[in-house]
Amino acid sequence: MTTGVPMSSTAITDAPAPWLRDNCPCGDCRDPRTGQKLFQITDLPAGLAPGAVREVPGDGGPAWEVVWEPDGHRSRYPAAWLDAHSPGGPRGSGGDGRTEADKELWTAADLTGRLPGASWDAYTGDRAVRIRALESVRRLGFVLLRGVPCRDRMVLDVAQTFGFVRRTNYGELFEVRVEAGPNNLAFTGAAIGPHTDNPYRDPVPTVQMLHCLRNEALGGDSGLVDGFHAAALLREEDPRAFGVLTRVPVEFSFTDTRTELRAQRPLIDVDPLGRIREIRYNNRSFGTLHGSAPVLEEFYAAYRRFGELLLRPELRLDFRLAPGDCLVFDNTRLLHARTAFAESGGRHLQGAYADLDGLGSALAVLRREGAAA
Numbered sequence: 090m091t092t093g094v095p096m097s098s099t100a101i102t103d104a105p106a107p108w109l110r111d112n113c114p115c116g117d118c119r120d121p122r123t124g125q126k127l128f129q130i131t132d133l134p135a136g137l138a139p140g141a142v143r144e145v146p147g148d149g150g151p152a153w154e155v156v157w158e159p160d161g162h163r164s165r166y167p168a169a170w171l172d173a174h175s176p177g178g179p180r181g182s183g184g185d186g187r188t189e190a191d192k193e194l195w196t197a198a199d200l201t202g203r204l205p206g207a208s209w210d211a212y213t214g215d216r217a218v219r220i221r222a223l224e225s226v227r228r229l230g231f232v233l234l235r236g237v238p239c240r241d242r243m244v245l246d247v248a249q250t251f252g253f254v255r256r257t258n259y260g261e262l263f264e265v266r267v268e269a270g271p272n273n274l275a276f277t278g279a280a281i282g283p284h285t286d287n288p289y290r291d292p293v294p295t296v297q298m299l300h301c302l303r304n305e306a307l308g309g310d311s312g313l314v315d316g317f318h319a320a321a322l323l324r325e326e327d328p329r330a331f332g333v334l335t336r337v338p339v340e341f342s343f344t345d346t347r348t349e350l351r352a353q354r355p356l357i358d359v360d361p362l363g364r365i366r367e368i369r370y371n372n373r374s375f376g377t378l379h380g381s382a383p384v385l386e387e388f389y390a391a392y393r394r395f396g397e398l399l400l401r402p403e404l405r406l407d408f409r410l411a412p413g414d415c416l417v418f419d420n421t422r423l424l425h426a427r428t429a430f431a432e433s434g435g436r437h438l439q440g441a442y443a444d445l446d447g448l449g450s451a452l453a454v455l456r457r458e459g460a461a462a
Contacts, residue, residue, distance in 0.1 A: 252447020294442035306434025316368035
């Protein structure tokens with residue numbers, strides 16, 4: 090780099106020309122109302138290269154103007170944008186908010202005395218509190234809202250504070266209570282080990298809410314495990330097993346009198362850079378795995394290793410939901426569980442699904458509004 094030359098000027102000459110031209114912000118390249126591009130990559134001339142480059146004043150600070158060869162198109166790039174986005178810059182290794190790169194991984198001890206939570210009144214009445222609560226779902230995987238009114242279908246109101254309800258075969262919401270003719274073990278008093286919901290869907294619902302209306306039963310305590318942390322431990326302790334669980338697709342299925350759902354996905358999903366992005370783990374929905382005998386042997390050894398790791402007591406955060414508590418969590422990351430409870434006791438939760446894209450959008454808009462206030 091030339092001494093005394095701002096980083097943004099070298100970004101002009103060092104950046105790949107197609108990338109730089111593709112990001113031209115001018116009104117001929119982007120619709121000024123929507124910000125969306127007005128051209129296809131195939132519309133750009135071949136042999137692009139920056140011709141004349143000069144520093145010019147811009148809105149909010151200096152900018153760099155490029156006259157492109159061979160077509161003479163003029164682009165102006167704010168220096169601040171170039172410094173933030175140039176290849177290899179501060180955003181070069183970042184994630185999209187969905188992988189382990191953007192999370193705080195945890196064990197139960199890490200959250201002792203600092204369970205992420207907020208009162209319903211503060212959450213709905215204070216932008217800063219809502220931002221912190223939604224950020225907790227993004228960063229830690231969950232938040233516990235307390236004092237949510239104990240009325241029917243209130244869980245849908247919770248969902249609408251940050252996104253849109255994801256309707257499934259269970260309807261807009263589902264009742265987590267003992268049923269006379271259950272189609273799922275969740276609707277019994279049985280203990281349920283750490284799992285993610287609906288792995289037989291593609292896409293899977295990415296946010297889950299559980300709103301406690303009653304919890305007088307003996308037992309029925311809740312538990313959470315950070316699946317990203319568990320998968321990272323597996324990668325560290327047994328890289329071969331980790332690799333197997335990222336490669337071998339598992340068939341998950343759910344069937345009742347009205348529904349038949351199937352999806353084939355690995356237990357641990359990673360992005361193209363190898364970063365953990367999604368956990369699908371539910372023994373109740375695990376179908377018959379097909380493959381050669383060596384593949385099946387290798388998979389089941391890795392599956393058992395991961396299952397044992399998920400049961401380590403230090404990874405499980407245990408707590409009891411009280412009436413008015415609403416747990417909001419990332420269903421692609423956290424595994425939830427519960428202890429057995431007496432079916433004669435009163436335990437009633439209402440659940441619903443939403444999605445992380447809606448939550449992320451709500452969080453971004455809240456931050457933008459806060460910055461503008």
